[in-house]
Amino acid sequence: MQDEPTLKFHGGMFMSLIPVVIYALVCATLFIYFKAFNMEALAAGGLVALLIGGLACTSYQKFWEAAINGISSIPSVSVIVILLMVGMFSALVKLCGLSNGFVWLANYTGIHGSLFVAFTFVATCIVSTATGPSLGTMFIAFPIFYSAGLALGANPMMMAGSIVSGGIFGDNLAPISDTTIASSSTQQFNDGHPADVGGVVASRIKYSLVAGIITTIIFAAFGGVGQTYHGSALSGTASPVTLIMLIPVVIMLIVSHRTKNIYAGILTGLVLGTATGLLFHLFKFKDVFANHPSSNEVTGFLVTGIDDMLPTVALVIAVFGMVGVLTQAGMLDYIADRILKSKLGRTARGTEIISMIGISLITAIFGGVTSAAILTAGPIINKIGHARHIHPYRRDNLLDGTANGIASIIPFMSVFVFIGAALTKLSPMVVAAGCIYPMVLFLTFLFAVISGWGRRMENDTKVK
DSSP: OOSSOSOOBTTOGGGGGHHHHHHHHHHHIIIIISOOOOHHHHHHHHHHHHHHHGGGBSOHHHHHHHHHHHHTSHHHHHHHHHHHHHHHHHHHHHHTTHHHHHHHHHHHHTOOTHHHHHHHHHHHHHHHHHHOOHHHHHHHHIIIIIHHHHHTTOOHHHHHHHHHHHHHHHHHHOTTSHHHHHHHHHOBOTTSOBOOHHHHHHHHHHHHHHHHHHHHHHHHHHTTTTOOOOOOOSOTTOOGGGGGGHHHHHHHHHHHHHHTOHHHHHHHHHHHHHHHHHHTTSSOGGGTSEEETTTTEEESHHHHHHHHHHHHHHHHHHHHHHHHHHHHHTHHHHHHHHHHHSSGGGSHHHHHHHHHHHHHHHHHHTTTOHHHHHHHHHHHHHHHHHHTTBOHHHHHHHHHHHHTSGGGGOTTSOHHHHHHHHHHOOOHHHHHHHOHHHHHHHHHHHHHHHHOTTOOBSSSOOOO
16 A cells, blocks of 8 residues: 655645535536436536646645546556447447347237336346447337337336336446446555456346346336236337347357456457448448548447447546546545455455445435446445455455445436436436336345355455
């Protein structure tokens, strides 16, 4: 640990938290007052928070050197590079209209009521695991599934909750999710290498599947309570052909897991996905990469994918800048030391309990922006988890699972809930009440922490 902080602040070390406080206020203002979500605005808020927060430092120059050190760190650069590559694959899957294939499947099987809610949850889980970003999945799934579900006898609260839950499922599990990438980059092995995404996802599956199965059962049992079936409402134009895109998605997941290299997985997914889409006429070659003759503008999913990820990359830069400042100010070491010296922090179980509490608080304060919360809490979890010899995979799973738990769907403070409310005209309280998966996921990890299920140590040192 750092012996002497290299960054000094007027009023003491706690003044280094000013950028974090300002960013939290930006989140609250956007979500509560303006009732809007905009990744560019969040990124701008983070950078402005750094500009203002630096005034509290005794040296504005050293403040920005610390911020740049955080931004240029290996975890930061790794997240940025992977996110840009992931953006291309995500845009490819979206272009093929995978969701429409599930609409056809539901129509073909004739399911309705509670079963349709459960089906929507499972379908959205698959789409979000294939495309990564949960918010993008929600914007895709709500127009396709929500209105049809109401006509087929689904409860509005449960229907909205199933789509939000499905999006969060992929956010938690997908190897191309920004939260998976962010959490794995912040948890390091003893040799300093960050946790590999493939290994992280393989170790996380058991938690996600347990929570997912329980959630599916709940939706299947209560998803249609109090509603009436009004006949078939699913689009007859939906085609099963788009389901073929599940093949490159699955192969990408397998390659990422087997090689423990997300880059190899993305390359495989891009090549196979492009070939599959062209072969089955899901898109044309000009949709891959082309020049628009009227404006000399380059188009195609490769460019779109990069463009879609730039706001998230900007947010990552801002958050890692804050982490760099907190690190050199000694704030992260201070928090980690206080936790480790506490009564709970003396054991692996107690450390995990404190971790869940801290992650939940940060996620709630950041308005459910899970990627920012994970990047902020990650370095602290890495320090205290490493001190108690908790394996990086375990720390990673706890970090991502807790952030995507109950704290991500708090009414009036959650981006997921606000988007669900905006797309359905339901109140935030109603939407939040239907988000079963985050609740079950939190309880699953709480059980894992208390019982020790899945706890793995990095070496042979025995810890209670």
